[in-house]
Amino acid sequence: MQSSLLPAALIAIVLAATSAQSLASHAIYQGSIGKSPVTLVIEHTNGVTRGIYSYDRYRTPIRLKPTFLNTPMRKAMDELDPEGLPVARLHFNTTNFYPNTPLISGTWTDYRSGRSLPLTLKPQGFLEDFLRDERSGTQTHSLLQAESSERFYFQIPMMLSYDAIGAIEVMDKATGKRVQVLALSLPNICNRGINTVRVEQQDEHLHVHVDKRQHCAGASFKWDDDERRFLQL
Amino acid sequence: MIQIRHVRVLVWLSCVLSGSALAHAKPVSVYAGTIGNEPVELVLIHDDQRNAISGHLFDQGTGRYLTLEETPHEEGDNLLINLMSNPRMPGAALLLPGLQTAQGNLEGQHLDLQSRHLQALKLKRVGYFPTDVRESYDGVLLQPYADGDFVFRVHARRASGVHGGQVFRIDVTRRDGTPVQVLEELDLVFFGSETLHFADFDGDGIIDFRVTPRLRRQSDNALLSGNFRYYLYRHDQGGYRRHTALEALGAQGPLRVAPNGVISLRPDKGVDYRAGTIEWQHYRFTAADTLELEHTSQENF
Numbered sequence: 096m097q098s099s100l101l102p103a104a105l106i107a108i109v110l111a112a113t114s115a116q117s118l119a120s121h122a123i124y125q126g127s128i129g130k131s132p133v134t135l136v137i138e139h140t141n142g143v144t145r146g147i148y149s150y151d152r153y154r155t156p157i158r159l160k161p162t163f164l165n166t167p168m169r170k171a172m173d174e175l176d177p178e179g180l181p182v183a184r185l186h187f188n189t190t191n192f193y194p195n196t197p198l199i200s201g202t203w204t205d206y207r208s209g210r211s212l213p214l215t216l217k218p219q220g221f222l223e224d225f226l227r228d229e230r231s232g233t234q235t236h237s238l239l240q241a242e243s244s245e246r247f248y249f250q251i252p253m254m255l256s257y258d259a260i261g262a263i264e265v266m267d268k269a270t271g272k273r274v275q276v277l278a279l280s281l282p283n284i285c286n287r288g289i290n291t292v293r294v295e296q297q298d299e300h301l302h303v304h305v306d307k308r309q310h311c312a313g314a315s316f317k318w319d320d321d322e323r324r325f326l327q328l
Numbered sequence: 329m330i331q332i333r334h335v336r337v338l339v340w341l342s343c344v345l346s347g348s349a350l351a352h353a354k355p356v357s358v359y360a361g362t363i364g365n366e367p368v369e370l371v372l373i374h375d376d377q378r379n380a381i382s383g384h385l386f387d388q389g390t391g392r393y394l395t396l397e398e399t400p401h402e403e404g405d406n407l408l409i410n411l412m413s414n415p416r417m418p419g420a421a422l423l424l425p426g427l428q429t430a431q432g433n434l435e436g437q438h439l440d441l442q443s444r445h446l447q448a449l450k451l452k453r454v455g456y457f458p459t460d461v462r463e464s465y466d467g468v469l470l471q472p473y474a475d476g477d478f479v480f481r482v483h484a485r486r487a488s489g490v491h492g493g494q495v496f497r498i499d500v501t502r503r504d505g506t507p508v509q510v511l512e513e514l515d516l517v518f519f520g521s522e523t524l525h526f527a528d529f530d531g532d533g534i535i536d537f538r539v540t541p542r543l544r545r546q547s548d549n550a551l552l553s554g555n556f557r558y559y560l561y562r563h564d565q566g567g568y569r570r571h572t573a574l575e576a577l578g579a580q581g582p583l584r585v586a587p588n589g590v591i592s593l594r595p596d597k598g599v600d601y602r603a604g605t606i607e608w609q610h611y612r613f614t615a616a617d618t619l620e621l622e623h624t625s626q627e628n629f
Binding site: 143168184204207 | 421423439442444
């Protein structure tokens with residue numbers, strides 16, 4: 096038994112040394128760009144860092160371009176406009192988006208004008224890929240979603256980074272208050288972090304989807320003007 | 329107890345690792361064409377393990393290099409990649425829809441991030457250096473060096489089924505394309521865009537480079553990499569020449585290059601593990617061909 100394990104172990108060591116990391120985590124921050132309060136979510140998956148942030152006044156999530164933040168020189172992410180083109184660059188003083196970093200500072204620089212504003216972020220919550228200790232399992236965080244509509248933004252409550260999806264919270268951009276909870280029962284394979292919810296304007300109707308894929312049945316909802324709420328399709 | 333089959337696994341692993349040590353690790357695609365009306369050369373380096381793309385853009389009109397910021401990319405997805413004006417800030421970005429490894433033609437856009445001016449990008453593949461040992465290649469690859477007067481290109485080839493490519497020629501031109509020198513009849517290891525390692529070894533303000541020669545072991549004809557070969561720019565000869573004194577020094581241990589032309593050697597025999605000391609020998613160029621020992625020092629560990 097032992098003898099047959101040795102070659103496999105040798106190969107595993109080589110593969111482990113060459114493969115990308117497969118851990119996932121989400122870090123949620125609140126802070127400011129200049130004097131404007133913002134909320135920022137950083138997602139690490141397989142060595143790639145993704146992110147979104149929103150000005151608390153407008154509550155429209157703004158995408159950051161996926162990047163690698165694992166080299167000493169790379170501590171920046173690009174802000175994308177609605178067409179997906181870079182419009183500004185966020186420089187961070189650290190890329191350690193983990194609970195042991197109490198404050199992240201940096202700058203936000205507009206590409207067009209070259210104008211820079213100070214950036215400060217304080218951690219509000221972390222979602223790890225597994226429970227690190229008993230305490231971390233007791234807290235649920237609402238993970239902001241990248242896609243939004245003119246009126247609503249969306250959140251998914253979860254305890255782990257890639258938890259099963261039990262609900263989508265529909266939030267009003269104008270007030271920041273929850274207007275509806277879309278109850279679901281989807282396995283964690285459906286969870287795509289900040290990109291789980293897809294928003295679509297179809298025939299003048301607003302649709303919200305969790306996309307169907309292998310081992311994920313998905314779910315779709317449609318805004319009903321008469322009932323003034325989303326109905327499951 | 330390690331059995332014969334385990335030894336076979338170890339031999340297989342060592343073959344894989346030694347083979348890869350003589351090969352470039354990432355497929356490289358070379359494109360030539362235009363951005364707007366400006367002629368450009370684009371080098372895309374595909375990292376299949378990290379699902380990433382990096383590379384360089386060479387503006388043939390201005391002779392300017394720009395580094396592409398390493399960006400996550402899944403095969404066939406749209407690529408939005410920054411062109412770095414400096415290590416901290418990009419000045420432009422390239423948009424390449426549905427990019428595939430080794431794609432024949434590229435059509436996309438170049439976005440000036442400040443002015444938001446979009447220009448059409450039209451490129452044709454002129455070279456491809458795959459890592460798959462079953463594929464052959466024979467082409468010319470730009471070596472990225474962002475400063476200085478010279479542009480360096482290596483000619484590399486590999487037959488199908490052979491591990492490791494061979495560089496047999498290096499072209500040195502000025503940034504306007506004027507030929508400076510052709511180094512021929514070479515037998516060097518091809519490391520893709522990192523075949524030439526640039527540094528100002530003699531501190532004369534002109535960039536020099538280092539390469540790795542290929543050697544055949546007589547006993548089993550195995551391909552090996554030799555000690556570094558150093559090419560230094562000689563003002564009196566107007567070109568690059570091998571520096572045998574530096575090579576002899578490099579054969580004794582790792583070298584550290586200071587910007588003022590001081591070369592520090594850490595002799596392989598100069599590490600005393602019991603005393604916890606490392607010996608350093610510091611040399612200076614006293615003439616184009618000669619290096620003289622200035623002093624020695626000791627490092628504790």
